[in-house]
Amino acid sequence: MTPKQRFMTAVRGGTPDMVPVSPLIHNRYAYAVLGRTGLEAMFQVHRMIGSIHHRGNGWVGVRIHMPDGYREQTAELARNPDGRTTRETMWHTPYGALRSREVWGAIPHDPQVGKTIEYHIKGEDDWRLYRRVLEDRLAGIGELTWEDYERVARMFGEDAVAAVNLPTPFVNMMMQRGMQQILTDLYDCPALLDSILDLERQIARKQLQAFIASPCEIGFQDICWATGAGMGPKLFQRWCLPEVAMAAEMARAAPGKLVGLYTLGRIRDLMPMFADAGVHFVETFEQNQGDISLAEAKRLYGKRMCIMGNFDPTILAFGSVAQARAETLRCLREGMEGGGYVLITGDEVPADTKLDNLKVMVETVEAHGRYQ
Numbered sequence: 001m002t003p004k005q006r007f008m009t010a011v012r013g014g015t016p017d018m019v020p021v022s023p024l025i026h027n028r029y030a031y032a033v034l035g036r037t038g039l040e041a042m043f044q045v046h047r048m049i050g051s052i053h054h055r056g057n058g059w060v061g062v063r064i065h066m067p068d069g070y071r072e073q074t075a076e077l078a079r080n081p082d083g084r085t086t087r088e089t090m091w092h093t094p095y096g097a098l099r100s101r102e103v104w105g106a107i108p109h110d111p112q113v114g115k116t117i118e119y120h121i122k123g124e125d126d127w128r129l130y131r132r133v134l135e136d137r138l139a140g141i142g143e144l145t146w147e148d149y150e151r152v153a154r155m156f157g158e159d160a161v162a163a164v165n166l167p168t169p170f171v172n173m174m175m176q177r178g179m180q181q182i183l184t185d186l187y188d189c190p191a192l193l194d195s196i197l198d199l200e201r202q203i204a205r206k207q208l209q210a211f212i213a214s215p216c217e218i219g220f221q222d223i224c225w226a227t228g229a230g231m232g233p234k235l236f237q238r239w240c241l242p243e244v245a246m247a248a249e250m251a252r253a254a255p256g257k258l259v260g261l262y263t264l265g266r267i268r269d270l271m272p273m274f275a276d277a278g279v280h281f282v283e284t285f286e287q288n289q290g291d292i293s294l295a296e297a298k299r300l301y302g303k304r305m306c307i308m309g310n311f312d313p314t315i316l317a318f319g320s321v322a323q324a325r326a327e328t329l330r331c332l333r334e335g336m337e338g339g340g341y342v343l344i345t346g347d348e349v350p351a352d353t354k355l356d357n358l359k360v361m362v363e364t365v366e367a368h369g370r371y372q
Helices: 003-011 027-034 039-049 124-139 147-156 169-177 179-188 190-213 224-228 233-239 241-252 271-277 294-301 313-318 321-335 355-368
Strands: 061-064 071-079 085-093 096-104 114-118 141-145 164-166 218-222 258-262 281-284 306-311 341-345
Touching: 003 258, 003 341, 027 039, 039 147, 039 355, 061 190, 085 124, 096 124, 124 141, 124 190, 141 190, 164 190, 169 179, 169 190, 169 224, 179 190, 179 233, 190 241, 218 241, 224 233, 233 241, 233 271, 241 258, 241 271, 271 294, 281 341, 294 306, 294 321, 306 313, 306 321, 313 321, 313 355, 321 341, 321 355
Parallel strands: 164 218, 218 258, 258 281, 281 306, 306 341
Antiparallel strands: 061 141, 071 085, 085 096, 096 114
């Protein structure tokens, strides 16, 4: 099997020739290894270790034509002697401006890490302004587009999977307000947030239509902000589950389309919702803050969805080759049986990961993770 065929077979719940290996390599580690970032760099690192990349970064969606008066402006406000920089992003709209600020370079050996110190939304007035922006976005929706996905798919060929990030309406709102602040807003102004979420979902449905119409086979919803924020089942069911169900329903009705979820944190009580919604896969079952083991997830849900997880990424940075091999064998014991499993890291590969520890993941699976 090609790497892509192997991955696709597992996501469909089948049994490939061997377990696919797909550590979550992002810009941080690509920069540490190659001194550059971007999709090509991440793809190159996967080729160096023999694993498969399954994040396309190819855009599928709709073109939105905004009226006059909209402009985005980013500026560097300060550069400290220790390398830290503060950046400000202004969204200029016909109704006022929204400002956010981020600090970058606080970790010298890991310069790709940034921290938001001021979010665009700071209170109810900003939410109301944001609602007017969404109304303009909805009114300005134009043609469906997936040219960027096609570019990425050509680059990958059979060596990787060009999955695309699907819209996540409530998480979009969280990213403008912050994890903790928005949880307070849910109690202080629920009707206002409901009206905004309704607009986000209308836009998301158009974007999902583009995914269905495109040649893209796999889409994933990154809901880790919601699950990582510790939302309980009742809050999740009201504010996040409808978008998960919408994506799964549209995909299930379209032959050849597969959708899944990228999660972090405590998801044990949410897993029945994911399964009932009909998603095809769930990742990552992280160890440090999670509350369901890989073995339990596979036992309870392995016949209803593909399980992806949950190699401890701290071992990649701080463990030995022997420990990385042992962790790989643990993942195989807990997830491999019966197919429908992809071995991935329980979160992003750290910037200080030892390359030999990543290589031994692949080598161990090649030796012990074959079904035939």
